[in-house]
Amino acid sequence: MRFQKLMLWTLTASIGLTAKPLLAEEDGAYLYKVYCAICHEATDSEARAPGQAVLRQMTPEHILQVLESGVMKTQAAERSRVQRRILAEYLSEKKFGSVPPDIIPRSAFCGNGVAAPRNTSTTAEWNGWGVTITNTRFQAASAAGLSAADVPRLRLKWAFGFPGATTGGTQPVVVGGRLYVGNAEGDVFALDAKTGCIHWNFQADAGVRSAMVIGKTGDGKPVAYFGDQSANMYGVDAQNGKLLWKTKIDQNSRAAITAAAALDGSRLYVPVSSREESQVDDLKYPCCTFRGSMVAMDASNGRVLWKTYTIEGEADQVGKNSIGTQFSGPSGAAIWNTPTIDLKRRLLYSGTGNNYSVPATNTSDAVVAFDMDSGKIRWVNQVTANDIWNRSCGRPNIRNSFTCPDADAPDVDFASSPILANLKDGRQIIVAANKSAIYGLDPDRDGRILWQAQVGKNRNGGVMWGAALDGETLFAANQSFDAKSPDASGGIGAFDIASGKTIWSISPPPCENRNSCRPSHAAAVTAIPGVLFAGTWDGRLQALSTRDGKILWEYDTSKEFQTVNGVKANGGSMSNAGATVVGGMVFTNSGYSHHGGITPGNLLLAFSLE
Numbered sequence: 001m002r003f004q005k006l007m008l009w010t011l012t013a014s015i016g017l018t019a020k021p022l023l024a025e026e027d028g029a030y031l032y033k034v035y036c037a038i039c040h041e042a043t044d045s046e047a048r049a050p051g052q053a054v055l056r057q058m059t060p061e062h063i064l065q066v067l068e069s070g071v072m073k074t075q076a077a078e079r080s081r082v083q084r085r086i087l088a089e090y091l092s093e094k095k096f097g098s099v100p101p102d103i104i105p106r107s108a109f110c111g112n113g114v115a116a117p118r119n120t121s122t123t124a125e126w127n128g129w130g131v132t133i134t135n136t137r138f139q140a141a142s143a144a145g146l147s148a149a150d151v152p153r154l155r156l157k158w159a160f161g162f163p164g165a166t167t168g169g170t171q172p173v174v175v176g177g178r179l180y181v182g183n184a185e186g187d188v189f190a191l192d193a194k195t196g197c198i199h200w201n202f203q204a205d206a207g208v209r210s211a212m213v214i215g216k217t218g219d220g221k222p223v224a225y226f227g228d229q230s231a232n233m234y235g236v237d238a239q240n241g242k243l244l245w246k247t248k249i250d251q252n253s254r255a256a257i258t259a260a261a262a263l264d265g266s267r268l269y270v271p272v273s274s275r276e277e278s279q280v281d282d283l284k285y286p287c288c289t290f291r292g293s294m295v296a297m298d299a300s301n302g303r304v305l306w307k308t309y310t311i312e313g314e315a316d317q318v319g320k321n322s323i324g325t326q327f328s329g330p331s332g333a334a335i336w337n338t339p340t341i342d343l344k345r346r347l348l349y350s351g352t353g354n355n356y357s358v359p360a361t362n363t364s365d366a367v368v369a370f371d372m373d374s375g376k377i378r379w380v381n382q383v384t385a386n387d388i389w390n391r392s393c394g395r396p397n398i399r400n401s402f403t404c405p406d407a408d409a410p411d412v413d414f415a416s417s418p419i420l421a422n423l424k425d426g427r428q429i430i431v432a433a434n435k436s437a438i439y440g441l442d443p444d445r446d447g448r449i450l451w452q453a454q455v456g457k458n459r460n461g462g463v464m465w466g467a468a469l470d471g472e473t474l475f476a477a478n479q480s481f482d483a484k485s486p487d488a489s490g491g492i493g494a495f496d497i498a499s500g501k502t503i504w505s506i507s508p509p510p511c512e513n514r515n516s517c518r519p520s521h522a523a524a525v526t527a528i529p530g531v532l533f534a535g536t537w538d539g540r541l542q543a544l545s546t547r548d549g550k551i552l553w554e555y556d557t558s559k560e561f562q563t564v565n566g567v568k569a570n571g572g573s574m575s576n577a578g579a580t581v582v583g584g585m586v587f588t589n590s591g592y593s594h595h596g597g598i599t600p601g602n603l604l605l606a607f608s609l610e
C-alpha cells in the first residue's frame with residue numbers, strides 16, 4: 001500500500017517535470033500531500049474525508065467552489081487563489097472548462113416542447129420528510145398505487161440531472177402532481193412528476209438538504225417551505241417559485257437546517273443543526289459555541305414564535321490548545337431530524353446529536369419532548385452519556401482534552417426521526433433509532449425505555465437516516481460498512497414494535513464483481529404495503545418483500561443516464577433521502593459524496609409501470 005502510494009507521487013511528479021519544472025508550491029501533488037492528505041488519505045474510518053478516487057470524479061469547478069465557499073473553506077483558506085485552482089485540476093484530473101457547463105436548455109421547461117404540464121387533479125401525495133406527521137415513511141396502498149406484484153414491472157420513466165452537483169437531492173416531495181426537490185448546490189426545482197419537465201427553479205443562499213413541506217396560504221395557494229445550510233428558512237410560492245419570506249433562525253456562523261420542517265396548521269417546527277463538528281480538525285478553529293435548537297415559526301410570514309435550545313446557557317471558555325486557540329463549551333446536541341408531532345399530548349419529539357466540546361450535557365444523544373405551544377422541554381431521555389465527538393477524535397495529533405476527551409467517543413447521534421406509533425392494545429410507543437440501536441420508548445412515562453434492538457450482525461451500525469413503520473412492524477437498515485467483511489456489514493431487519501423482537505433479518509446484497517462495492521444501506525428506507533425500498537452505498541435501489549426480506553426487484557443506478565433536462569448526469573451512492581412512492585411511481589435520488597459516500601452523482605430518477 002505504502003509502496004503504491006510512493007509510486008503514485010513519483011509518477012505524478014515526473015508528469016509535472018516533462019512539461020516544465022514546477023515549484024513545489026505550484027505542484028498539485030505536493031500541495032495535496034502537504035495540506036490535504038492528512039485527512040483525505042487517513043486510513044481510520046472516523047476521518048470520513050473522501051479519498052482521491054472519489055475526488056477524481058468531481059469537476060475542477062466543483063472542487064474550486066468547495067475550497068472557496070463550501071465545506072473546505074477553512075481548510076483551504078491559506079492557499080492562494082492560484083493554488084486552489086491547481087489543486088482543483090490536480091484532484092479532478094481535468095482542466096477547467098473541459099467539462100461543458102451544465103446549462104439547462106429552454107426545452108427542459110414545461111410547455112416548451114418537452115412536455116406540456118398535466119392536469120394535476122391527482123390527490124395522492126408524499127409531503128415532507130416522513131409522509132405522516134409521525135414520520136412513518138409508510139405510503140398506504142391507495143396513495144402508493146403500487147403493489148408487491150407490480151414492483152418487478154417497474155421501468156425507468158425519466159432521469160433528471162442536477163447541474164454541477166456531486167450529491168443528489170432532498171427527499172422528493174410530490175403534491176398536486178408536482179415534484180419538489182432541492183440539492184446541495186442550493187437549487188430548488190418544481191418538476192412535473194409524470195414527465196420531469198421544470199415548472200420553476202429557485203436559487204437558495206446556501207445548499208439545501210432539507211426536504212420541502214408544502215402548505216397553503218390563508219387563501220389556499222400552495223407554499224413550499226424549506227431550510228438551507230446557512231440556517232435560512234424559506235417560504236416560496238409553490239405555483240411560480242417566487243420568494244414569499246426568508247428568515248435566518250440561528251446566528252451561529254456554522255448553523256444549518258438539515259432536516260425538513262414539520263408543519264401543523266399554520267405553524268412550522270424547524271430543527272437546527274450545524275457544521276461546527278466538522279471544523280474541529282482545524283487547530284485554529286475556536287471550537288465550539290453552537291447549540292442545537294427547535295424553532296417554531298408562523299408559516300404565513302416566517303416570524304419566529306419560540307426557539308428552544310437543547311443546551312441551556314451559552315458556551316463558556318474552557319481552555320486553550322497547543323497553538324493558543326481558545327475553546328468553549330458546552331456545545332452540540334444538534335437536531336438532524338424532522339420532529340414527530342404528537343397532537344394528543346401537544347408534544348414534538350426529536351433526537352439530538354453528540355456534544356462537540358466539554359463539558360458533556362445530559363441532553364446530547366437523547367430523545368427530547370418539546371411542548372408544541374410554549375417550546376418548553378417536557379422530558380429528555382439521554383440514551384448515551386458523555387458522547388463528546390467531532391472530526392478531531394480520529395486524529396491523535398489534533399485531538400485535545402477540550403474537544404475530544406475520549407478518543408473512543410461513539411458518535412451515536414440520532415440522525416433519524418422518532419416515530420410515534422399506535423399499538424393494538426391501545427397504548428402508544430415512540431420508536432427512535434440512533435447510529436447504534438433502536439429504542440422503544442414510553443410516551444406516557446417521559447420516554448422511559450421499554451426495549452432496545454439492533455439491526456443485523458454488525459453491532460456498531462444502527463440506523464443512519466430513517467426507518468419505516470407499517471402498523472406494528474418496523475423496517476430498519478444498518479448503515480455500517482466493514483471493508484474486511486462486507487457480508488457482516490449493513491443488513492436490514494423487521495421488528496415487532498410491541499416487543500422489540502426481530503421478525504426477520506437479511507444480510508446486505510453480495511458484492512459479486514462490482515468494482516466499488518459498499519452494500520450497506522445508509523439511505524432512509526420507505527415502505528408501502530408488501531414492499532420495502534432501500535438504497536445501498538454503491539447505488540443499488542432494492543425493493544424487498546416486507547414478509548421475509550426477499551428481493552423483488554433491483555435497479556443499479558450507478559451509471560450514466562440520458563436526462564430529460566439535457567444535463568450530463570450519473571448515479572452513485574445512495575444516502576440520506578430514500579425512495580418516494582406516489583400514484584404508481586417511484587422516485588429516488590442517486591449520488592452522494594459526503595459521510596462515506598463512494599460515488600458522487602447528480603441524479604433524480606423516476607420509475608413507473610408504463
Ligand code: HEC
Nearest residue numbers: 035036039047048049063066072075076087281593594595
Ligand atoms: C482537517 C481535515 C481535512 C483537511 C486538512 C482537508 N480536508 Fe477536504 N474534506 C475533509 C472532510 C472530513 C470532508 C468531507 C466533508 C463532508 O462530507 O461534509 C472533506 C471533503 C472535501 C471535498 C469534497 C466536498 C464535496 O463536495 O463532497 C473536497 C473537494 C475536499 N475536501 C478538498 C480538500 C482539499 C483540496 C484540501 C487541501 C487544501 C482539503 N480538502 C483538506 C477533511 C479535510
